[in-house]
Amino acid sequence: MSSMQFGIFSVSDITQDPTTGRTPTEHERIKGWIAMAEKAEEVGLDVFAAGEHHNPPFFSSSPTTILGHIAARTERLILSTATTLITTNDPVKIAEDFAMLQHLSDGRVDLTLGRGNTGPVYPWFGKDIRDGIELAIEHYALLRKLWTEPVVNWTGKHRTPLTGYTSTPAPLDGVAPFVWHGSIRSPQIAEQAAYYGDGFFHNNIFWNKEHTERMVRLYRSRFAHYGHGEPEQAFVGLGGQIFMKPTEREAKERFRPFFDVAPVYGHGPSLEEFTEATPLTVGTPEQVIEKTLTFRDYVGDYQRQLFLVDHAGLPLEEVLEQIEVLGTEVVPVLRREFDSVRQAGVPDAPTHAARVAAAKEAGTQLGEQGSTWRAQGERSDLDTGAAIARQGGEAA
Amino acid sequence: MTSPRIAVVSAGLGEPSSTKLLADRLRDATLRALAGHGQHTEAVDVVLRPLAQDIASHMLTHNPSEALAAAIREVVDAEAIIAVTPTFNMSYSGLFKSFFDVIEEGQLASIPTALGATGGSARHSMVMDTAMRPMFSYLKAQVVPTGVFAASEDWGTDSGLERRIEREGKELADLMVALPRRREADPFDESGEAFLSFEQMLGHA
Numbered sequence: 001m002s003s004m005q006f007g008i009f010s011v012s013d014i015t016q017d018p019t020t021g022r023t024p025t026e027h028e029r030i031k032g033w034i035a036m037a038e039k040a041e042e043v044g045l046d047v048f049a050a051g052e053h054h055n056p057p058f059f060s061s062s063p064t065t066i067l068g069h070i071a072a073r074t075e076r077l078i079l080s081t082a083t084t085l086i087t088t089n090d091p092v093k094i095a096e097d098f099a100m101l102q103h104l105s106d107g108r109v110d111l112t113l114g115r116g117n118t119g120p121v122y123p124w125f126g127k128d129i130r131d132g133i134e135l136a137i138e139h140y141a142l143l144r145k146l147w148t149e150p151v152v153n154w155t156g157k158h159r160t161p162l163t164g165y166t167s168t169p170a171p172l173d174g175v176a177p178f179v180w181h182g183s184i185r186s187p188q189i190a191e192q193a194a195y196y197g198d199g200f201f202h203n204n205i206f207w208n209k210e211h212t213e214r215m216v217r218l219y220r221s222r223f224a225h226y227g228h229g230e231p232e233q234a235f236v237g238l239g240g241q242i243f244m245k246p247t248e249r250e251a252k253e254r255f256r257p258f259f260d261v262a263p264v265y266g267h268g269p270s271l272e273e274f275t276e277a278t279p280l281t282v283g284t285p286e287q288v289i290e291k292t293l294t295f296r297d298y299v300g301d302y303q304r305q306l307f308l309v310d311h312a313g314l315p316l317e318e319v320l321e322q323i324e325v326l327g328t329e330v331v332p333v334l335r336r337e338f339d340s341v342r343q344a345g346v347p348d349a350p351t352h353a354a355r356v357a358a359a360k361e362a363g364t365q366l367g368e369q370g371s372t373w374r375a376q377g378e379r380s381d382l383d384t385g386a387a388i389a390r391q392g393g394e395a396a
Numbered sequence: 397m398t399s400p401r402i403a404v405v406s407a408g409l410g411e412p413s414s415t416k417l418l419a420d421r422l423r424d425a426t427l428r429a430l431a432g433h434g435q436h437t438e439a440v441d442v443v444l445r446p447l448a449q450d451i452a453s454h455m456l457t458h459n460p461s462e463a464l465a466a467a468i469r470e471v472v473d474a475e476a477i478i479a480v481t482p483t484f485n486m487s488y489s490g491l492f493k494s495f496f497d498v499i500e501e502g503q504l505a506s507i508p509t510a511l512g513a514t515g516g517s518a519r520h521s522m523v524m525d526t527a528m529r530p531m532f533s534y535l536k537a538q539v540v541p542t543g544v545f546a547a548s549e550d551w552g553t554d555s556g557l558e559r560r561i562e563r564e565g566k567e568l569a570d571l572m573v574a575l576p577r578r579r580e581a582d583p584f585d586e587s588g589e590a591f592l593s594f595e596q597m598l599g600h601a
Binding site for chain 2: 133187188192194207208214221222226264266267269273277278
């Protein structure tokens, strides 16, 4: 199994191509994502991660629908998210949707949880942005319960209570999908990831390395504090942003008009300044390799590297070309180079098969797909009070 | 350990700038008064004009240039601030406001602060009380009672400008000695008091 996973992630923006003035339709962009995912698998990438948004100009409101479709059209690609909104989505629906996706994809699914920073989305979904951290903590605690306990009795502050609730389908092979906690700025989320021994995904694409280093260092230190292993045994994922052509001059000439008016950072710093300050690389495949290899210098050996390749109005043909170069010229070298310097004892990137094997060994697997789940469920269903008492006893 | 520092923020656009001139005078008065308290203090000038483009970029990307990051660090690490702006449209200049807008919330809480402003005539002098003080109140800075406004004519006539500068410098020095700033703890420091452990977040601790 590969020690690191490489892939692409997308925010799903629908942006005018500034060089032609043409804006793709939602339908074109949605179908474009499918083509990107298929291309990613074809050229040997490991991961396709879908963003989630509930406001134009973004289209990805329903990630598990689109990932389910991609699952049917691919065989090896891991389907992930960037991010799944743990604050405004109902954790019960997240538990159900991703367990279903796990079954459909035969275990090729994990997810990255995030809070979302679009103010109005919270009230649209009946929440308050000031509760963001609290929602992330409470909702995830419930999500874990739903994936690890056959019958859930739960009360909390932000959701209606559950009594005698069984989330269906049960996770594939009785093992929940791997969870990454995504955070750009909040030490509380690094702490949350560390507490559970889950992964920490830091989307560093707009940030300098000092900030990234500080976030990851805190996560690793707290991962060890909570007894999950040494700091270097924690699970770290990073972002990246690239645009490649055979020469640096061609790459910059072609990408600059997109960069200059891009959502988020357009009309701001120059391409050169942004390249200097952040992970952005606009140049040759060799330059992308060189810059990406430096990430390890400040976060240590890590497990997942995702690249943003399709935003700011870049036309699909060009995006597919980027994925092709990434898969054929860049990632094979990155795999080799990262592996050659990787310290002993650093865990491989998480996969369903490895997690099932580990759960079998640790005795934490929930039994044959659904059968133990059902048997335990039947017992607990009879007496909710006893189930609550038993859970209380387990917690103590 | 370096000597305690005062950050002198000036947002003048001219070169030379009367805003910078007022900032320099306030700085010198403060250092003299501190010397009277037996304190050796250093002052560092944070001139905003050369940072104007970096500040705009930072607002768009959250990514400070090295020069801007250094300027922000000078201000949030200082023991006191002297902040001086020209008056535009009845308020501080946009550049002055934008600089403080890109400093993270809470970073200036309790910092002793002296304010100054410049303008074409004394009719603009209310900028100190209608614009500057409310902003620094929001930032939870401790602002000294005197604020010096220098109109163009003050630089030529004996209008008591020098006396007001001396008084404000003395007030800032007294405040620094009597009520030095309390530092906000670093939320990334796991042994520090601002760090929130997961048990605390769950409400179990």
